[in-house]
Amino acid sequence: MRLISTLCLLVLMGTTSLSAADSAPADLKLEKIKGAKPRNVVFILADDHRYDVMGFAGHPWVETPAMDAMAKQGVYFKNAVVTTSLCSPSRASILTGQYMHNHGVVDNNVLTPPGTKFFPQYLQAAGYQTGFFGKWHMGGHSDDPRPGFDRWVSFRGQGHYYPPEHLKKWSLNVDGKRVPQKGYITDELTDYAIDWLNESVKTQDKPFFMYLSHKGVHGMFHPAERHAGRYKDKSMPIPKTMANTSENYFNKPMWLKNQRNSWHGVDFAYHQDTDIEEHYRLYCEALLSVDESIARVRKWLKDNGYGENTLVMYMGDNGFQWGEHGLIDKRTAYEASMRVPLVGVCPGLWKPGTVVDEVVANIDIGPTCLAAAGLKTPSQMDGQSFLELAAGKLPAADWRKNILYEYYWEFNFPQTPTTFALRTPRYKFIQYHGIWDIDELYDMEKDPLEQHNLIFDPEYQKQIRKMRADLHAILEKSEANRVPFSHKRSMGANLRLESGSKPADFNDKLLREKNAKE
Secondary structure, eight states: OHHHHHHHHHHHHHHHTSOHHHHSOGGGOOOBOTTOOOOEEEEEEESSOOTTOSTTTTOSSOOOHHHHHHHHHSEEETTOBOSSOSHHHHHHHHHHOOOHHHHOOOSSSOOOOTTOOOHHHHHHHTTOEEEEEEEOOSSTTOOOOOTTOSEEEEESTTOOSSOOTTOTTOOEEETTEEEOOOSOHHHHHHHHHHHHIIIIITTSSSOEEEEEEOOTTOSSOOOOGGGTTTTTTOOOOOOTTOSOOTTTTTTOOHHHHHHTTSTTBSSSGGGSOOOHHHHHHHHHHHHHHHHHHHHHHHHHHHHTTOGGGEEEEEEESSOOEESGGGBEESOSSSHHHHBOOEEEEOTTTSOTTEEEOSOOBGGGHHHHHHHHTTBOOOTTOOOOOOHHHHTTOSOGGGSOSOEEEEEOOBTTBTTSOEEEEEEOSSEEEEEEESSSSOOEEEETTTOTTOOOOOTTOGGGHHHHHHHHHHHHHHHHHTTOOSOOOOOOOSSOSOOOOTTSOOOOOOOGGGOOSSOTTO
């Protein structure tokens, strides 16, 4: 009996001494990259931060010293995009490395399907300690801890900048426990993240992955008290395409002009008498605390000896239109909506001051983080690692030739149609589904503001046919040539302002006197 007891004890001891990597499920074990030395990884995400609202990107007055420092000391991904410009689908693409038609999070209301694998699960299985801090949002009614994280700090839905007085029971979810929110959410999330670094990361001899996911700068915009009024005398840069002129709407889809007078248009923004310029100033003031958060995290890494072996990336989850084409918010395939800031520092691998012109996307974040950990990309991911691209070790010619953009119509915001687009380094082709309208083609080199739709231009018909075929081939190969939708609970925000802009007319190119061939 003693022998049996001793053997049992030895078996138990052997079991408990197994590392996380040894005991991980087989489907979470990835093949290692030969010769790779695992790095720590910090990924910081902001909400609705568009690609050009940064000091180093040429903004006339916004202050982003921490972002500027990352671009100077590391890599700026000049043409970073999201594959769906909407919070939950974009965040799901980041965490799964998949397009929306594969991960299934088609709007802000649905949870990720059961069995979904998030890339931090692979890091956990490889022996990383992991922490998530902030906005999750995939299924806005729940803030329960999700797979892949040892430390969890989150909240339901969009969250609140300050503890809401009208919601007495509002709280954060800290490892499954209800904890009251104490102050300004950007600062509080950063506090939690740094506490975890101090209490867990420093005390364990293990690599780590930290995902700091800010609510800022989502509307409605509330800056920290210390930043309120910083930009009160500043003027919003007015886009050339904002004016309601025949030139701006020449050869544009009807839905675009009609959206001008809608929830997401400048005439009737949020169905209120909205001062868009004031909203813009608040947006920029709210960004100041996000920039400070980046600085605090990087300072901790440097002060505690982790700076040289940690990949740090900062990104926006989608862009934001501030008047472009008469629109506000996101969802569309236009540049202000789908382009995002992305900067990264990876000492010893990424050369300071590097600018990457190739199109990288949110679906590439997971593969890149895994590559930094010395792990190959799992087969179900659509993205690819840009770790070697940014290091200059992967020729630009070997990078992807195009990226898919997709957005599925939402009942609650019916003014934006289902959209499929293909973005190459030079061209963007946009195709709409389920709407009686026209498509779009833009030459991004000649027309970065997307002012001139080339869809009827004879010189570009070959290019249009090729991109239309390429787009269909991508969707067909992924079995995405169908459009999912969620429960339509109402007719949505479908109001118009009586004194606002009038409905659009059909394009002249579609009009005929009699026969279609004339």
